[in-house]
Amino acid sequence: MRRAGPRLNRVRIVKGALRRLLDDECLDRAAGLSFYALLSAAPAILAMVSLLGVVGEAESTTKAVLSLVHGVSAEAATAIRPLIVELTESSSAGVTLIGSLLLAIWSSSKYIGALGRALNAVYRVEETRPYWKFKPLVLLMTVVTLLVLAALGLLLVLSGPIAETLGELIGMGATALLIWNVVRWRVFVFFVMLLIALLYYVTPNVRQPTFRWVSLGAFVALLVLLAVSACFVLYINNFSSYNVTYGSIGGVIVGLAWIWMVNLSLLLGAEFDAEIERERQRQSDGAADERLRLP
Numbered sequence: 001m002r003r004a005g006p007r008l009n010r011v012r013i014v015k016g017a018l019r020r021l022l023d024d025e026c027l028d029r030a031a032g033l034s035f036y037a038l039l040s041a042a043p044a045i046l047a048m049v050s051l052l053g054v055v056g057e058a059e060s061t062t063k064a065v066l067s068l069v070h071g072v073s074a075e076a077a078t079a080i081r082p083l084i085v086e087l088t089e090s091s092s093a094g095v096t097l098i099g100s101l102l103l104a105i106w107s108s109s110k111y112i113g114a115l116g117r118a119l120n121a122v123y124r125v126e127e128t129r130p131y132w133k134f135k136p137l138v139l140l141m142t143v144v145t146l147l148v149l150a151a152l153g154l155l156l157v158l159s160g161p162i163a164e165t166l167g168e169l170i171g172m173g174a175t176a177l178l179i180w181n182v183v184r185w186r187v188f189v190f191f192v193m194l195l196i197a198l199l200y201y202v203t204p205n206v207r208q209p210t211f212r213w214v215s216l217g218a219f220v221a222l223l224v225l226l227a228v229s230a231c232f233v234l235y236i237n238n239f240s241s242y243n244v245t246y247g248s249i250g251g252v253i254v255g256l257a258w259i260w261m262v263n264l265s266l267l268l269g270a271e272f273d274a275e276i277e278r279e280r281q282r283q284s285d286g287a288a289d290e291r292l293r294l295p
Contacts, residue, residue, distance in 0.1 A: 009279060013272065013275045016278065017272045017275040020122070020275065024121050025121075026118070026264065026267040026268070026271070027264065029263075030118075030261075030263040030264040030266075030267055031260055033114055033263040033266075034260040034263055036107070037111055037259050038256060038259060039107045039110065039111075040107035040108040043100045043103035043104040043107055044100075044104040046104075047101045047104050048150060048153055105143065105146065108142045108146055109138050109139055112138050112142050113138050116138070116204060116205070119200070119203055119204035119270050120204050122267065122270045122271055122274050124274075125205050125206060129205055141198065141203065145195060148191055148195045148198075149195075152192070155184050155187060155191070156188075192222060192225075193213065193222060194213070196218045196222060196269065197212060197214065197215070200215065200217065204270075215269075217269035217270055217271070217273030217276070218269055221270075224268060225262055228258075228261045229262075232257075232261070
């Protein structure tokens with residue numbers, strides 16, 4: 001019979017993670033990540049819209065994208081409507097698709113690289129991977145991230161009338177819509193967890209023993225992300241007057257604030273994973289120090 005390992009001090013893990021969140025300047029690092037995320041958001045959205053425009057889903061794409069933007073800012077939805085319509089109905093949508101894809105990969109790779117540096121700071125390690133090895137890894141992770149985000153976007157778009165139409169095409173009608181409404185949020189959470197796990201595994205210069213689909217840090221990041229998003233939507237819909245104060249730019253400010261909180265959630269989850277590893281080392285070595293001894 002295997003002996004159970006020593007129990008981890010949960011209180012010390014929580015206190016250590018929260019303390020290091022401030023010590024590692026994660027609030028500032030989340031702000032830097034938010035800039036890169038915003039920089040890559042525009043070409044990524046353009047690529048997705050152009051792709052659906054090329055395959056002939058211009059009208060449904062326009063409605064879906066504008067509906068998502070309207071949930072954050074009605075003024076922003078009104079402002080970008082002409083651009084979205086022009087992209088989806090333009091005869092040069094193919095050229096726009098290629099250009100926006102290349103720009104999305106380049107700008108998103110800057111975010112992935114910045115996230116790797118932030119997670120290195122969380123684990124208190126230096127980046128020692130050679131450029132020829134690190135850069136292709138960043139580009140590969142960038143492409144994977146964009147594909148997962150595209151899947152998440154499709155999960156949000158394929159709802160209501162669109163899902164019902166697809167159900168009628170396969171002969172299921174309203175039944176398909178009912179099943180999809182039950183399943184899609186589970187699929188959505190799965191893809192979010194997959195993306196967080198991949199980012200935690202690939203981007204930092206840390207040798208992980210195995211790939212973990214769900215770590216405590218990833219679970220914490222997901223819970224905080226969902227809670228923050230729910231509270232944010234509730235605030236915008238019921239209490240916010242940002243559109244009166246800031247006008248049409250208010251939507252950008254609100255979106256940037258939400259992106260900052262998402263990135264802070266990712267860094268908080270990483271702090272929990274790093275602190276758990278520190279606690280394990282304290283349990284195995286009585287002379288515990290504050291530095292992670294990573295393989």
